[in-house]
Amino acid sequence: MQHLLNLLAAIALLVWGTHIVRTGMLRVFGENLRQILSRSFSSRLSAAAAGLGVTSIVQSSTATCLIVASFVGKGLVTTGPALAVMLGADVGTSLMAVVFSFDLSWLSPLLIFVGVVLFISRQNTAAGRIGRVLIGLGLITLALQLIVAATRPLTEAPAVRTLLVSLPNEVMLNIVVGAALTVLSYSSLAIVLLTATLAASGLLTTPVALGLVLGANLGSGMLALIATGNAAQQVRRLPLGNLIFKLVGVLLAIPLMPQIHVLLQQLAPNVHDQVVFFHLGFNLMLAVTFISFTGLVGRTVDRWLVEKSGPAGSTRPRHLDPVALATPSLAISCAAREALHQADVVETMLRGVLPVIRNNDLDLAQQLRQLDDTVDELYSAIKFYLTQISHEALSERESRRWTDIVSFTINMEQIGDIIERVLQDVEDKKVRKNRSFSDAGMAEIVHLHERLLANLRLAMSVFLDGHVRDARKLLEEKARFRDLEHEYAAAHIARLQDNTAQSIETSSLHLDLISDLKRVNSHICSIAYPILESAGALSKTRIRESRLSAMTDDAA
CATH class of the missing domain: 1.20.58.220 (Phosphate transport system protein phou homolog 2; domain 2)
Structure with missing residues (x-):
């Protein structure tokens, strides 16, 4: 029971660390993130690059989606270029998973120490806000180490090993579970890192881990759609289009999972690396395959979600998105x-x-x-x-x-x-x-x-x-x-x-x-x-x- 409690606490620390980094980066860069995105819609490639850069900073493709969705809702940009931003944003999230997959045990105490010193000594300055971000990064790396330590005793337990052996290798079930966990934790990055760590510890088989990663990608698309559920029709266009890309990508990947597993074993012998590289490869292929279809999908979503015009001369709240x-x-x-x-x-x-x-x-x-x-x-x-x-x-x-x-x-x-x-x-x-x-x-x-x-x-x-x-x-x-x-x-x-x-x-x-x-x-x-x-x-x-x-x- 103690080991299970330690694992749950480590998972909570991982999610909290990503939240601190996200809010801290928003506080450091503020409107600059909006300016970067708003100036990047001249071409699909520049839009995707901006999405990659901003999401690498805030470590949340959902946050990027909500920012760009508000631009679409206000008519500042069409849905097509905004979808290109999201393809880059998903690549940015997967790149951060690769970065955190390295052995950063030496970095965690350094980040936390420097971050706390900056935050306490200069709390209301830019240095203090950067210190907050460093604390979050340190907590993420620390949480990954704690997850490894907490899962080791669990994998050695006979009851757990019996349960693992009896788990069905059903990719659809794994996708559903991965999507549900992502929605509950509000972070696909945290779920992918957790999945890779559990797979490296032997608690999950590689095929099950790959299915959970597909579900995490699908869940991140569902998150933005849920967050905009009560918003105007035009605001919901981008989350819906992004979810369509992810859903089609997952459906195309399912029949190829056995071949993908074999290819990953050849490229990366380490199970942890296989999981994070699969996450990166999936989003890269998604971006390369669908960036030419952003205009088509954007126009389709625009037709599905037609803007509802309010009564003329309405004096009710208009801009409180x-x-x-x-x-x-x-x-x-x-x-x-x-x-x-x-x-x-x-x-x-x-x-x-x-x-x-x-x-x-x-x-x-x-x-x-x-x-x-x-x-x-x-x-x-x-x-x-x-x-x-x-x-x-x-x-x-x-x-x-x-x-x-x-x-x-x-x-x-x-x-x-x-x-x-x-x-x-x-x-x-x-x-x-x-x-x-x-x-x-x-x-x-x-x-x-x-x-x-x-x-x-x-x-x-x-x-x-x-x-x-x-x-x-x-x-x-x-x-x-x-x-x-x-x-x-x-x-x-x-x-x-x-x-x-x-x-x-x-x-x-x-x-x-x-x-x-x-x-x-x-x-x-x-x-x-x-x-x-x-x-x-x-x-x-x-x-x-x-x-x-x-x-x-x-x-x-």
């Missing part, structure tokens, strides 16, 4: 796009305020107030999506971006609430009582409204691009708007002293309205604070003054 959550840098971009979508809805509400005031349009006011529910829904969806992003795989810059998105969406949600209250006040105090502002008062409201729209568009640009110059300009607008509010409030008081009838009737609404517009502007301008603070362009005194001003605005 659940598939992208496996790649945190990509998920951050999705959340940012959805935040801009939320801002677009807020802008629609803000634009509609002036026609409601001018035309006493109750129907439009009701429609705009209903949009606040959409703003709230988008805020909740973005916030929930962001909580699902793995922080351990985020770089320092991406972590700041995560915070910026949260701050931006909070401000948009609060602006939506203020506009809803403004519309309700206009309905109650002006439209239903059939009152109107004086010409001078209406001109002031129009001027403030125009500045608000301009500031909102500038804030969206600042959020998108992060330009310090625009952020400074946006912050300056806060002081200008506050001066305008004081000026127009004084002008309104002067009109009251002149006994202007229209000003008297709408006095309360007018003052509340310009105060609420100032509050909206304060939320808009606060979007500049994180940009300036991260760039070191905002002094501590200025931050304190701004926060005090914001508290004063909220209390007004």
Whole structure:
């Protein structure tokens, strides 16, 4: 029982090591992986080479598939070139299995020691993130040694030997078992390395091990398809096409297994090498055979999974791709796009305020107030999506971006609430009582409204691009708007002293309205604070003054 427990612990350590390396590499390279992939679609060979390189880094063809599938889903690349990337990605995974098949017992303690020193001493730097990757690599090599040590007593047990002798040499059953183990462990690399180690220990016969390797390849294709099960049709095209390649490859390999076994014995006398070289050879032949058919299979899958067009003018979440959550840098971009979508809805509400005031349009006011529910829904969806992003795989810059998105969406949600209250006040105090502002008062409201729209568009640009110059300009607008509010409030008081009838009737609404517009502007301008603070362009005194001003605005 103790030996079995040791084996299970070693297997868990192997899977955990591959997870640490994958997340660590994503944190080190971040958006660079996306850029490498996005620039490699000019030809099939370059696409396959990019897939091989990226997968060798992250050690997961499934992670590469999810990244590229999101590109396909957004229309950035067609399915054909994306399938070429995946053929290279599978070769990359098999190459890593060959690397880990060498005797790396001397390397494991070195990697773990250096990795821990770097991670502890420079945790929040690039060196610390590289240290995390080294720890993962060290754990993988250590886990392989532990598996060998744990399987040796098991193979010597009479009951286990009897069980091994009675195992059927049924390739289809082995394929199913290999696929199931890969799906459960979420790593074909771990299963192939485990299979090779068990075969070298005599716990598995070579034909059974080769069948498990075929199943592991099939299981890696199933993993991506399962991960995109709830995604849009266009996102699922790449996983389906990749699974088709793997399935056809497995079906072609099954009748050739006896000849392949004999050939492997001639090329590599060591059983461990036979297993990993078979894994590499299978994926190489898959790439060479099917790279010319990526366009055909891509077009076929496109016809099977037709994009479903949503209703025109839909305001529900559009960009929160659940598939992208496996790649945190990509998920951050999705959340940012959805935040801009939320801002677009807020802008629609803000634009509609002036026609409601001018035309006493109750129907439009009701429609705009209903949009606040959409703003709230988008805020909740973005916030929930962001909580699902793995922080351990985020770089320092991406972590700041995560915070910026949260701050931006909070401000948009609060602006939506203020506009809803403004519309309700206009309905109650002006439209239903059939009152109107004086010409001078209406001109002031129009001027403030125009500045608000301009500031909102500038804030969206600042959020998108992060330009310090625009952020400074946006912050300056806060002081200008506050001066305008004081000026127009004084002008309104002067009109009251002149006994202007229209000003008297709408006095309360007018003052509340310009105060609420100032509050909206304060939320808009606060979007500049994180940009300036991260760039070191905002002094501590200025931050304190701004926060005090914001508290004063909220209390007004």
